[in-house]
Amino acid sequence: MLSFNKINYLCLFVGILIFGLNIKYQLSLLWLLVLGLLWITITVIGIFHIRWNYFVKGRHCGSKTSGKIALTFDDGPNAKYTPIILDLLKEYGAKATFFCIGKHVENHLDIFKRIIIEGHVIGNHSYCHSVNYGFLPKENIEEDIDECNHVVKSVLTKKPKLYRPPFGVTNPAIAKAVESLKMTCCGWSIRSLDTRATSSNQIIKRVNITS
Numbered sequence: 341m342l343s344f345n346k347i348n349y350l351c352l353f354v355g356i357l358i359f360g361l362n363i364k365y366q367l368s369l370l371w372l373l374v375l376g377l378l379w380i381t382i383t384v385i386g387i388f389h390i391r392w393n394y395f396v397k398g399r400h401c402g403s404k405t406s407g408k409i410a411l412t413f414d415d416g417p418n419a420k421y422t423p424i425i426l427d428l429l430k431e432y433g434a435k436a437t438f439f440c441i442g443k444h445v446e447n448h449l450d451i452f453k454r455i456i457i458e459g460h461v462i463g464n465h466s467y468c469h470s471v472n473y474g475f476l477p478k479e480n481i482e483e484d485i486d487e488c489n490h491v492v493k494s495v496l497t498k499k500p501k502l503y504r505p506p507f508g509v510t511n512p513a514i515a516k517a518v519e520s521l522k523m524t525c526c527g528w529s530i531r532s533l534d535t536r537a538t539s540s541n542q543i544i545k546r547v548n549i550t551s
């Protein structure tokens with residue numbers, strides 16, 4: 341599987357090779373530019389595709405033969421939607437993992453407690469879910485994850501072990517922070533993209549649910 345380190349070493353090796361071939365056989369140095377563009381392309385795809393495990397190895401699905409699915413919900417607790425989801429899960433006797441945002445937990449403690457009481461798993465989805473999360477240095481990300489952990493711990497009495505990065509974005513800084521806090525990075529195998537959907541049918545089609 342591709343990883344950031346492997347690609348870096350491979351590109352370095354090929355770069356030295358191109359340089360050597362330039363000296364011996366006058367191979368055009370434009371190949372270095374091609375190599376650089378290829379490195380940028382792979383790295384950008386790796387940043388936005390958490391399932392590649394490009395920067396950090398994570399969990400994105402269970403056994404394909406188990407016939408089971410794991411439901412996860414991000415960005416809560418939300419005053420409007422989380423109670424509806426909890427009602428539905430209760431109705432069907434299902435459990436899920438809620439990747440919560442620390443500041444939302446503080447704002448909706450009653451809903452957060454209900455998630456716990458009803459037996460669902462709590463994951464860390466950052467404290468502030470800032471839009472520039474992917475540009476933050478390792479120290480700030482570590483601080484942010486830890487802040488959410490503390491908010492969760494103040495109610496749950498234990499820190500969450502699972503972490504889902506905001507927007508599913510990973511990079512070397514996020515990888516180092518996750519490693520340093522000994523958390524398990526979680527992605528997904530199917531993404532509903534419900535925040536961009538204009539109808540429930542669109543979501544149903546995306547998650548490939550047949551009625």
Ligand SMILES: [Zn+2]
Binds near residue numbers: 415465
């Ligand atoms: Zn999110």
